[in-house]
Amino acid sequence: MVASCTAACGCFIGQCEPGWVQFRDHCYKFVPRSKLSVTFHEAEAYCQGFSTLNGTGHLASVQDQDENDFILDIATMAGMRGNFWIGFTDTQNEGTFVWTDGSPTPYKNWRSGSPDDGGSGRSEDQAEMSSTREWNDTNGDSKTLRRGFMCKMPVFDKKKFVTRACSGK
Ligand SMILES: [Ca+2]
Ligand SMILES: [Ca+2]
Numbered sequence: 001m002v003a004s005c006t007a008a009c010g011c012f013i014g015q016c017e018p019g020w021v022q023f024r025d026h027c028y029k030f031v032p033r034s035k036l037s038v039t040f041h042e043a044e045a046y047c048q049g050f051s052t053l054n055g056t057g058h059l060a061s062v063q064d065q066d067e068n069d070f071i072l073d074i075a076t077m078a079g080m081r082g083n084f085w086i087g088f089t090d091t092q093n094e095g096t097f098v099w100t101d102g103s104p105t106p107y108k109n110w111r112s113g114s115p116d117d118g119g120s121g122r123s124e125d126q127a128e129m130s131s132t133r134e135w136n137d138t139n140g141d142s143k144t145l146r147r148g149f150m151c152k153m154p155v156f157d158k159k160k161f162v163t164r165a166c167s168g169k
Helices: 040-048 065-077
Strands: 021-023 026-031 084-089 126-129 135-138 148-154
Touching: 021 065, 026 040, 026 065, 040 084, 040 148, 065 126, 065 148
Parallel strands: 084 148
Antiparallel strands: 021 026, 026 148, 084 126, 126 135
């Protein structure tokens, strides 16, 4: 699958392993809870088990609306059931969410009222995406809160990236 593309974006073809889907210069793999239902930390460790010369896998970061939509679309196609983990966490510094892959954080798509840290006397430090495409902070430190998840890692060879229109492909 090649993401639809205009002259303004890049076109990458064939740089992700089977089972991964490409968007811009990254590959994505959704693991539905029917296959593996795990905690946030277990999911992050699973994603880190994948790597290319360009870097290691992590739970998915999201940089803009297009990427957010893409992630929910492939999760839906891959059999998403319920909310799933993305790599946003404020474990290190309450209230300041960062991506586990170190990406910048200009874009956020919290649902109304989130993040709320669970309210008084509670703690919610990990993010999940729902079928509305919006995010919620929840308690990913709980051993009983298990989810499917989305991994993301760089494409194999960024030098093969060409910036041009992809129409007609
Ligand atoms: Ca929190
Ligand atoms: Ca919350």
